[in-house]
Amino acid sequence: MSHFRDHGLSRPTQATPGESHMSRYRPPSPASSQYITPQGAELLRQELEQLWRVERPEVTRAVTEAAAQGDRSENAEYTYGKRRLREIDRRVRYLRKRLDGMVIVDQPPSDPRRVYFGAWVTLETEAGEAVRYRIVGPDEIDREPGFISMDSPLARVLLGRRLDDEVRVELPGGTRRFIIVEVAYPPR
Numbered sequence: 001m002s003h004f005r006d007h008g009l010s011r012p013t014q015a016t017p018g019e020s021h022m023s024r025y026r027p028p029s030p031a032s033s034q035y036i037t038p039q040g041a042e043l044l045r046q047e048l049e050q051l052w053r054v055e056r057p058e059v060t061r062a063v064t065e066a067a068a069q070g071d072r073s074e075n076a077e078y079t080y081g082k083r084r085l086r087e088i089d090r091r092v093r094y095l096r097k098r099l100d101g102m103v104i105v106d107q108p109p110s111d112p113r114r115v116y117f118g119a120w121v122t123l124e125t126e127a128g129e130a131v132r133y134r135i136v137g138p139d140e141i142d143r144e145p146g147f148i149s150m151d152s153p154l155a156r157v158l159l160g161r162r163l164d165d166e167v168r169v170e171l172p173g174g175t176r177r178f179i180i181v182e183v184a185y186p187p188r
Contacts (some may be wrong), residue, residue: 033137033138033149037104048096051091051092066081117137120132122169133154137150
């Protein structure tokens with residue numbers, strides 16, 4: 001006799017191809033690179049400081065005041081404040097853990113004609129257009145236009161290449177070719 005029938009439980013069903021079942025399981029995100037520029041690390045530290053020293057105490061004060069008003073179940077300010085506290089705490093934990101494991105890259109490479117982390121790379125497209133990207137850590141890509149993560153397909157193809165090299169990268173729209181026409185590193 002089945003263990004499931006003994007306890008009145010039904011046997012779990014397997015999803016058939018094309019059928020999906022909702023579940024709480026989410027595969028872990030792939031680990032992103034631990035490299036960061038000095039400017040990126042400073043911005044993460046400033047965000048952590050702002051959240052911990054300014055925003056969290058303000059929200060905590062607001063939640064305490066809202067709780068003192070009585071019925072918490074109908075108090076939107078209390079509910080919102082508690083949710084915001086959880087968001088702040090989650091981000092603070094993430095930033096602390098992330099900053100502890102970061103490798104700050106603040107030295108120029110030995111060969112400035114090669115593409116390494118932190119480089120500004122100007123590429124010529126097949127259409128003859130010039131596009132410029134800076135290869136940075138995944139925590140920095142939204143800081144400025146043209147910043148791409150070192151984990152991106154384009155950056156992975158560019159890393160270690162030299163000036164005048166032709167590179168091919170597989171993108172969702174198909175294979176693209178570029179020629180590296182300039183490699184520059186910001187002044188330190």
